[in-house]
Amino acid sequence: MMGFSRPQNGAFWIMVAVILVAPALLYPVFLMKVLCFAMFACAFNLLIGFVGLGSFGHAAFFGMGAYITAYSAKAWGWTPELAILAGGVVGGLLGLAFGWLAIRRQGIYFAMITLALAQMNYFVCTQAGFTGGEDGIQAVPRGDLFGLISLKSDMAMYVLTTVIFLAIFLLVHRIVHSPFGQVLKAIRENEPRAISLGYRTDDYKLMVFVLSAAIAGIAGGVKALVFGIATLTDVNYAMSGEVILMALLGGMGTIFGPVVGAAVLIALENYLAPFGAWVTVTQGVVFVICVLAFRRGIIGEIAARRRVSL
DSSP, X not given: OTTOOHHHHHHHHHHHHHHHHGGGTSOHHHHHHHHHHHHHHHHHHHHHTTTOOOOSOTHHHHHHHHHHHHHHHHTXXXXXXXXXXXXXXXXXXXXXXXXXXXXTOOHHHHHHHHHHHHHHHHHHHHHOGGGTGGGXXXXXXXXXXXXXXXXXXXHHHHHHHHHHHHHHHHHHHHHHTSHHHHHHHHHHHHHHHHHHTTOOHHHHHHHHHHHHHHHHHHHHHHHHHXXXXXXXXXXXXXXXXXXXXXXXXXXXXXXXXXXXXXXXXXXXXXXXGGGTTHHHHHHHHHHHHHHHHOTTOHHHHHHHHHTOOO
């Protein structure tokens, strides 16, 4: 495939094959949850893995995308594609506001500003009338795609989720391997040198922050339609922590890492759910093991040992 290296091309088609075969073996709603969080993790990885900006507030974009999609689909009767697009647009606009305030800071200062802004957003969501407060927006209809194709069945919704995921995945890959992406990597490696070469680094960082926020908003919107609900959990700081763990577990700065990280973490949450609070403990143990044994993440370690780019 154009733009993919040989190892990446093989990995991509293996991923596509798994996505196509998986519904015959696993529950489609579980698979859709994995794909939604994989999109979310790809959005976060675009920021931290390729620019070096560690945001602690990405739940704000994911959750607001979910709320806007849910509200526009339920209250205004918008078709699912328009509702999801609205979630992405609002996520991007929120990212523009956050980025404009935070982008001039670096390291822990940038992370703390994004966390503070996300917590402000969380408070707004608890008070705003359209969010439904602690009850959230429930019974969100999936609707008919383009007004023609019903998404009531899980398989129809799975096909739409898969198409959106693959589109987002290919978009992220294109961004990373474009001249724009090369500038982002230069900023990550040595921002003062990038500035000395004439690049307006703050502008580049703001653009990628908005792109990342918009993709996170789309991911949240799709999740809201899959489960028919948008709640405060989607905008809570814990959600930001989960996406950070996904990126670290899979491998920051890799293309396929966030997808693998999301799959592993969601699988742990799903199959360990009967153990209650032990899910969090298990996640912590997995994280510690990953840091000790796979410092580059699962995919990052595989790529390093095989000396290929994934």
